[in-house]
Amino acid sequence: MSSKQNIEVTSGQVHPTKYGIILFPGFQLLDAFGPLDALSVLSTRVKLDPLIIIAETLDPVYSGSAQSTWNRAGSDFGASVVPTHTFETVPDDLEVLLVPGGSGAVQPGADDRRVEFIKKTYPKLKYLITICNGVGLAAQAGVLDGKRATADKAIWVRTTSLGPSVNWVKTARWVADGNIWTSSGVSAGLDVTLGWIAEVFGEETAREVANVQEYEWKNDANWDVFGFIWGDGM
Amino acid sequence: MSSKQNIEVTSGQVHPTKYGIILFPGFQLLDAFGPLDALSVLSTRVKLDPLIIIAETLDPVYSGSAQSTWNRAGSDFGASVVPTHTFETVPDDLEVLLVPGGSGAVQPGADDRRVEFIKKTYPKLKYLITICNGVGLAAQAGVLDGKRATADKAIWVRTTSLGPSVNWVKTARWVADGNIWTSSGVSAGLDVTLGWIAEVFGEETAREVANVQEYEWKNDANWDVFGFIWGDGM
Numbered sequence: 001m002s003s004k005q006n007i008e009v010t011s012g013q014v015h016p017t018k019y020g021i022i023l024f025p026g027f028q029l030l031d032a033f034g035p036l037d038a039l040s041v042l043s044t045r046v047k048l049d050p051l052i053i054i055a056e057t058l059d060p061v062y063s064g065s066a067q068s069t070w071n072r073a074g075s076d077f078g079a080s081v082v083p084t085h086t087f088e089t090v091p092d093d094l095e096v097l098l099v100p101g102g103s104g105a106v107q108p109g110a111d112d113r114r115v116e117f118i119k120k121t122y123p124k125l126k127y128l129i130t131i132c133n134g135v136g137l138a139a140q141a142g143v144l145d146g147k148r149a150t151a152d153k154a155i156w157v158r159t160t161s162l163g164p165s166v167n168w169v170k171t172a173r174w175v176a177d178g179n180i181w182t183s184s185g186v187s188a189g190l191d192v193t194l195g196w197i198a199e200v201f202g203e204e205t206a207r208e209v210a211n212v213q214e215y216e217w218k219n220d221a222n223w224d225v226f227g228f229i230w231g232d233g234m
Numbered sequence: 235m236s237s238k239q240n241i242e243v244t245s246g247q248v249h250p251t252k253y254g255i256i257l258f259p260g261f262q263l264l265d266a267f268g269p270l271d272a273l274s275v276l277s278t279r280v281k282l283d284p285l286i287i288i289a290e291t292l293d294p295v296y297s298g299s300a301q302s303t304w305n306r307a308g309s310d311f312g313a314s315v316v317p318t319h320t321f322e323t324v325p326d327d328l329e330v331l332l333v334p335g336g337s338g339a340v341q342p343g344a345d346d347r348r349v350e351f352i353k354k355t356y357p358k359l360k361y362l363i364t365i366c367n368g369v370g371l372a373a374q375a376g377v378l379d380g381k382r383a384t385a386d387k388a389i390w391v392r393t394t395s396l397g398p399s400v401n402w403v404k405t406a407r408w409v410a411d412g413n414i415w416t417s418s419g420v421s422a423g424l425d426v427t428l429g430w431i432a433e434v435f436g437e438e439t440a441r442e443v444a445n446v447q448e449y450e451w452k453n454d455a456n457w458d459v460f461g462f463i464w465g466d467g468m
Contacts, residue, residue, distance in 0.1 A: 030271035
């Protein structure tokens with residue numbers, strides 16, 4: 001929204017300006033729009049290129065989960081978001097890729113188009129950020145092998161089983177290993193994005209973004225109570 | 235996402251099932267999708283009707299704020315969401331209306347289509363929930379006159395000046411007065427929605443939704459540090 005403070009981005013550094021996010025049917029709204037809101041506030045302080053929204057086709061992507069076995073009530077409740085690019089048309093110079101989770105990300109196979117895209121694109125990226133069980137897509141792509149990562153706690157077993165060669169960290173709000181940042185469930189996407197902003201744009205910028213969002217950001221990657229709350233997870 | 239607990243909604247009660255949200259160019263992403271994510275998790279436990287997304291036309295609504303004077307960097311960074319209804323076609327039996335804020339809600343006049351819609355629709359609603367400076371639209375509609383309400387803290391003066399007959403409460407995460415629930419800025423939309431779910435569906439249900447979101451929900455309407463952080467606001 002606004003601010004009375006002034007942000008000085010460390011001069012001379014070249015910061016990423018090209019951000020993209022993969023969307024798919026059954027994506028979790030807050031997984032996507034918590035991080036995108038933080039980046040959108042950042043974009044009022046630092047010039048960023050238009051957001052790239054990536055999907056299988058250019059048809060609107062619906063978040064609803066009526067088909068999911070977890071949708072016990074069978075409601076068809078969601079919103080449709082318009083992609084800007086397909087997997088084939090994403091610019092080669094994309095710098096930061098976000099991967100949300102949701103009911104539509106529970107059982108990716110190695111031949112999943114999203115997994116293929118991550119595998120093909122990761123070597124060109126500056127950063128990869130996953131939210132909730134979106135990490136399962138990155139794990140299937142093999143880009144997390146030998147790396148530390150975390151995942152949502154409610155379906156911990158199911159998500160982490162997608163990456164047998166990943167060093168999973170259960171008690172974490174988020175984990176950064178090299179240029180891959182992974183987060184715990186849903187709202188933790190806000191925290192990992194703010195943590196990433198602090199790393200790349202400085203703590204003061206991250207704190208201002210959080211204040212605009214009126215979000216009580218802890219800036220503590222190790223803070224997590226949900227592993228305890230959810231126990232072993234499913 | 236999922237849960238091992240079982241929710242028993244108080245039997246015999248009739249709970250709202252018809253939810254709508256007003257979107258407009260320059261809406262704040264998290265204002266809208268924090269609450270909608272909470273309702274979407276709720277919808278996997280309690281049968282809700284499909285979400286009604288209301289806008290001026292059926293064209294996708296873009297969240298970007300490139301035209302806002304607050305966008306100091308001038309970035310054009312946002313996402314487009316597809317409306318399901320226009321102001322004219324919203325079903326008469328809509329029960330719960332959400333109104334987000336954002337740069338596009340800063341200066342509504344009394345003749346604003348959104349203000350007119352709120353004024354016309356409010357008497358038929360069971361609940362009205364506003365997020366951030368979305369409360370300014372409700373204030374202009376006069377539905378808050380003589381009622382207690384809160385608003386975002388960063389632009390407190392500007393937003394509250396839209397409702398000279400409202401009893402503004404500054405130190406609050408959210409305020410409920412009658413059937414109108416208003417929240418503080420951006421991420422506070424999560425808290426007011428969870429508070430509203432607790433009121434209508436029970437505390438246990440709200441807590442489960444928060445746990446699925448891995449959101450450390452305080453369930454304390456009076457908790458607020460951002461009035462202090464932002465001082466008098468703009």
